[in-house]
Amino acid sequence: MTMDPITTVDTDTQRRLLALLERGQADQDTYARRLSPDERAARGELHNWSPKDEVAHNNFWRQDAINRLKAALDGSSPPDTSDDLAWNDRIFLEQRETPWEQLVGETERLRAETGALIQLFTRDDLSQKNRYPWQRGDSLETLVLVNWYDHPAEHWANVYLRCHEVEHALELRRAVAATIRELFPDEPKLYSYMILKLGAYAARGARAEQAIGAIREALTVNPSLYEQVRKDTDFDPVRALPEFQALFGAQGQS
Structure with missing residues (x-):
């Protein structure tokens, strides 16, 4: 039997980040429930993404957060993803045929891995800025906030606006x-x-x-x-x- 990670962590910073993972997952689930089977299966274009392209994009940046957390733990440098526009195009082309079910399953896996990694850090490891040069001044806490919560929410809100669902956005x-x-x-x-x-x-x-x-x-x-x-x-x-x-x-x- 596994315990809820939020009940086993040691610091408020860890609890805060695990809550962001949970809410980020909930936002994606809410978006998914609004989609028909055909909408989930739809293929997008390079600069006109379908719903599953949005999930694939967000999964890439969730994986980027994992790579950075691992680099912080072992003292290495993560892959360079600073050219985000080029990476966005590359991930679209690589993932455009990936089925919806596989992509949302990957989100769940990424969430579990991120949550486990968060629990390996001290409060200072997570919250101090300028600690890791490849973070360009930001903290690991900010990394998780952006890649798991705020940035995906921007994507879902943009989709709602495109669908003229302003109040949902x-x-x-x-x-x-x-x-x-x-x-x-x-x-x-x-x-x-x-x-x-x-x-x-x-x-x-x-x-x-x-x-x-x-x-x-x-x-x-x-x-x-x-x-x-x-x-x-x-x-x-x-x-x-x-x-x-x-x-x-x-x-x-x-």
């Missing part, structure tokens, strides 16, 4: 922001990034009031985001609104 991104606030209460900047992403999805989905509200909250929490908001084209749908311009009243014109 926003519901997911609200849940991500709430999760970050719950699990990382001492990192308000991290929360600000997630609430700003919610604003971007709301703007893209023509939910102007929700977009402005999220942008306002993000800027209140983290004023350093003003310049990003000025430049991010995701906010173009609401940029001309007086409510948006008012956000920059004390900062000059956008």
Whole structure:
């Protein structure tokens, strides 16, 4: 009989990361339940992915997280995946014929392996930045957060928007922001990034009031985001609104 990993870990950092694995898996499962058998089996194109291409893509970056965790444990360097666009194309071509069932089974395997690896690290191993040069300043905790939770959620939200299911996209991104606030209460900047992403999805989905509200909250929490908001084209749908311009009243014109 195996024990639930969350009941056997030693640190809050480990518990937090295992919770992110669980919620990332749940987001994919929720997405999968919305698909018909034909949609699950559909073949995509290089820059027009099908549902199973999205899963294959996310699995690659989950495996990348595993490779980096293993490298941290044994003192080696993981494969270089810095050219992410090239890797994305390569993985699409390699995995385009892989059946849906095999891909989702691989997600479960990757989750189990990632969870087991997380439990081998101390809190400092996971949370310290600049500890591993190939992480380019980020911590292993950030690696797991991005590759297992936030980045896949971006993909599912993008799919929902393409299918004109705006509320599902926003519901997911609200849940991500709430999760970050719950699990990382001492990192308000991290929360600000997630609430700003919610604003971007709301703007893209023509939910102007929700977009402005999220942008306002993000800027209140983290004023350093003003310049990003000025430049991010995701906010173009609401940029001309007086409510948006008012956000920059004390900062000059956008």
